[in-house]
Amino acid sequence: xxxxSINLATVRQQWGLREAVEACxxxxxxxxxxxxxxxxKQGLSESARIIKDNGMQVTGLCRGGMxxxxxxxxxxxxxxxxxxxxxxxxxxxxxxxxxxVGGLPGSSKDITEARGMVADGIAAILPHARANNMPLAIxxxxxxxxxxxxxxxxxxxxxxxxxxxxxxxGVAIDVYHVWWDPELFKQIERAGKxxxxxxxxICDWLVPTRDLLLDRGMMGDGVIDLKPIRAAIEAxxxxxxxxxxxxxxxxxxxxxxxxVLTTCIERFRTVC
Amino acid sequence: xxxxSINLATVRQQWGLREAVEACxxxxxxxxxxxxxxxxKQGLSESARIIKDNGMQVTGLCRGGMxxxxxxxxxxxxxxxxxxxxxxxxxxxxxxxxxxVGGLPGSSKDITEARGMVADGIAAILPHARANNMPLAIxxxxxxxxxxxxxxxxxxxxxxxxxxxxxxxGVAIDVYHVWWDPELFKQIERAGKxxxxxxxxICDWLVPTRDLLLDRGMMGDGVIDLKPIRAAIEAxxxxxxxxxxxxxxxxxxxxxxxxVLTTCIERFRTVC
Numbered sequence: 450x451x452x453x454s455i456n457l458a459t460v461r462q463q464w465g466l467r468e469a470v471e472a473c474x475x476x477x478x479x480x481x482x483x484x485x486x487x488x489x490k491q492g493l494s495e496s497a498r499i500i501k502d503n504g505m506q507v508t509g510l511c512r513g514g515m516x517x518x519x520x521x522x523x524x525x526x527x528x529x530x531x532x533x534x535x536x537x538x539x540x541x542x543x544x545x546x547x548x549x550v551g552g553l554p555g556s557s558k559d560i561t562e563a564r565g566m567v568a569d570g571i572a573a574i575l576p577h578a579r580a581n582n583m584p585l586a587i588x589x590x591x592x593x594x595x596x597x598x599x600x601x602x603x604x605x606x607x608x609x610x611x612x613x614x615x616x617x618x619g620v621a622i623d624v625y626h627v628w629w630d631p632e633l634f635k636q637i638e639r640a641g642k643x644x645x646x647x648x649x650x651i652c653d654w655l656v657p658t659r660d661l662l663l664d665r666g667m668m669g670d671g672v673i674d675l676k677p678i679r680a681a682i683e684a685x686x687x688x689x690x691x692x693x694x695x696x697x698x699x700x701x702x703x704x705x706x707x708x709v710l711t712t713c714i715e716r717f718r719t720v721c
Numbered sequence: 722x723x724x725x726s727i728n729l730a731t732v733r734q735q736w737g738l739r740e741a742v743e744a745c746x747x748x749x750x751x752x753x754x755x756x757x758x759x760x761x762k763q764g765l766s767e768s769a770r771i772i773k774d775n776g777m778q779v780t781g782l783c784r785g786g787m788x789x790x791x792x793x794x795x796x797x798x799x800x801x802x803x804x805x806x807x808x809x810x811x812x813x814x815x816x817x818x819x820x821x822v823g824g825l826p827g828s829s830k831d832i833t834e835a836r837g838m839v840a841d842g843i844a845a846i847l848p849h850a851r852a853n854n855m856p857l858a859i860x861x862x863x864x865x866x867x868x869x870x871x872x873x874x875x876x877x878x879x880x881x882x883x884x885x886x887x888x889x890x891g892v893a894i895d896v897y898h899v900w901w902d903p904e905l906f907k908q909i910e911r912a913g914k915x916x917x918x919x920x921x922x923i924c925d926w927l928v929p930t931r932d933l934l935l936d937r938g939m940m941g942d943g944v945i946d947l948k949p950i951r952a953a954i955e956a957x958x959x960x961x962x963x964x965x966x967x968x969x970x971x972x973x974x975x976x977x978x979x980x981v982l983t984t985c986i987e988r989f990r991t992v993c
Contacts, residue, residue: 553928558946560901593865595901596928596944604904629832629867633877656825656868658933672868674830 453717454480454508456650456694457487463706466491476710480506480690482547482648486600488537498541500679508692509586509648510538511623514548514628516570516602517563517600519555524566527551531574540682544649544689545586546578547621552597560569568610571618579617586621586647587611591629593661603627604636622682623650623694625665628673634681641685649682651675651721652695663698667712669720691721725989726752726780727982728922728966729759735978738763742775748982752778753963754819754920760809769812777818780964781858781893781920782810786820789835789872790840791827796838799823803846809856816921816961817858818850819893824869835872840882843890851889857947858884858893858919863901875899883917894954895966896920897937900945906953913957921954923947923993924967935970939984941992951993963993 455478457469464472465489473481481500488496488510500507513534518524531548538546550567553560571585578585587607590599601607604627607620620640627633640646653671658664668675679691693713695701702708727750727779729741736744738759745753753772760768760782772779785806790796803820810818822839825832843857850857862871873879876899879892892912899905912918925943930936941949951963965985967973973981 548785558944560946564903591865592863592901593930593933596926600901602901629864629872629874631836631875650835654868658865661865661930661933672830672832674823675830 450477450714451479452549452690453478453714454482454506454690454692456482456511456534456692457712458484458511458597459693459695459713460706460709461702462702463627463709466496467499470499470505470704472706472710473505474503476714478710479504480508482507482509482511482692483541484511485534485537488541488613492569493537493540500541506690507541507543508690509545509547510534512549515551516552517566519552519557523554524570528570528573530718531570532577535574535578535581538583540619543583545584545619545621547586547588547648549590550590550599550601552595552600560595560600567601568613569609572614575614575617584647585618587618588621588623589626591626600691603630603632605632608636608640608645609645619645619647621648621650622646624673624678625650625652625654625676628654628678633678637681637685641687644686646682646685646687648687648692649687650692650694652693660698663696665695665697667695667701668693668716675721691717693717722749722986723751724962724979725750725986726754726778726962726964727985728783728964730756730783731965731967731973731985732978732981733759734974735981738768739771741978742771742777744978744982745777746775748986750811750982751776752780754779754781754783755813755966757806757809758784760813765809765812769814772813778962779813779815780962781817781819782806782813782815784819784821785857786871787823789823789826789838791829795826796816796842800842800845803842804849807846807850807853810855811853815855817856817891817893817947819858819860821860821862822871822873824872825868832872839873840885844886845881847886847889856919858892859890860895861898863898872905875902875904876912877904880908880912880915880917883915891917891919892923893920894918896945896947896950897922897924897926900926909953909957913959916958918954918957918959920964921959921961922964922966924965932970935968937967937969939967939973940965940988947993963989
């Protein structure tokens with residue numbers, strides 16, 4: 450199962466970090482991406498040991514970000530938390546720290562200002578990231594999350610921030626967030642030329658989508674044409690694992706974890 | 722209430738076309754935008770008479786579009802239906818026919834192909850629209866509708882289609898669909914230079930949004946900073962009414978129609 454990574458949010462309702470990593474190993478999967486709450490629950494050093502003992506690549510730690518804040522104290526708290534996230538990513542040997550950058554703070558309606566806070570926040574943590582050789586991966590999120598989760602909503606916008614900040618920051622390309630973008634292939638090519646692709650997340654967009662956050666589909670069950678996107682990302686020079694990340698409150702989170710992994714493997718072989 | 726238009730979908734659960742138009746007139750509102758199903762239910766010529774008798778401007782007829790189809794017959798049926806929609810818009814004296822262009826046809830995952838079908842479909846009806854002096858208004862829809870409602874998802878993309886097709890086609894700018902776009906103000910300016918702005922729809926983006934389609938907010942209840950968008954659209958040369966279009970199954974559609982109109986007027990005065 451080389452080339453496949455399981456973001457552990459995909460089985461977060463079924464398993465803790467240890468059970469999830471051991472199950473992945475049993476299925477021949479060689480890469481995972483944990484969330485910080487999963488790591489915290491297992492304990493950081495214990496999580497690192499479990500991952501190492503099972504020979505797992507860590508394709509990313511989810512997540513830093515959430516920079517915009519209504520107060521100076523809030524901004525500083527976000528920066529401090531991101532510095533800790535960098536340290537955790539280093540301890541886990543992650544390929545990158547994934548940044549979900551945050552939306553509008555408090556009662557603000559000023560998305561331009563929020564976007565500025567994001568760039569400033571990343572700039573503030575970048576020296577620590579560079580000093581620790583931990584790449585920061587900006588994940589542009591679907592525009593339907595612009596208000597409450599991430600005000601960076603296209604790959605082009607994320608790359609503009611990367612270019613503004615210099616080395617040490619790149620992008621996580623999640624098909625769920627970017628599949629609709631008329632500029633997708635152009636921006637993937639640009640990301641490749643800039644050497645900024647740090648992660649490639651997969652799942653599918655269901656029709657209908659019944660919930661804005663927790664109704665992502667398994668690869669092949671929706672409308673995203675995955676193979677051409679994969680081909681473009683590989684042609685752009687990223688050859689790391691494709692990381693399956695599925696939030697699915699009413700379907701996959703209710704199934705047996707092993708069935709979820711078996712399905713991920715089968716779909717990875719056939720439609721990705 | 723000059724400068725305010727009510728898209729009749731906003732009160733579609735409360736009133737038929739006649740009741741809605743008469744209620745708008747009673748509130749001093751001088752413009753409306755009906756949907757084709759509302760017109761059909763009232764009867765086309767009767768609808769035209771009601772609108773005329775009440776001195777209403779028609780800021781748009783909703784909607785044509787839905788071009789992509791899995792078969793040649795389906796494409797032709799869509800074109801035929803759009804030709805009828807143009808005639809209806811002419812009969813109603815509408816400022817434009819709003820186009821919701823359609824998503825992926827059948828089981829297709831090829832959004833590039835669907836986008837081509839949209840441009841071809843508009844090209845096919847454009848001569849009839851021009852001959853009848855009925856402007857076609859492409860409404861870019863939020864990317865969360867890319868699969869099932871409209872594969873034109875940004876103002877920039879809509880304007881590219883306009884430029885490709887020449888005179889007779891422009892854009893309807895609905896804040897709900899475009900507020901998140903980092904290129905919004907740049908593209909509004911471009912739309913103005915091209916002379917392509919045909920309509921300006923308003924409502925608000927709620928946090929949280931509980932349904933992808935039917936949870937739009939009243940102006941002022943969400944996160945969209947309406948006044949700067951209005952200012953940009955007016956600076957770009959469009960000075961027609963702002964058209965309130967709210968789909969709200971669990972809130973505004975359940976309220977008394979007069980209360981909805983009163984609230985629209987109050988918010989129009991204060992936050993738009």
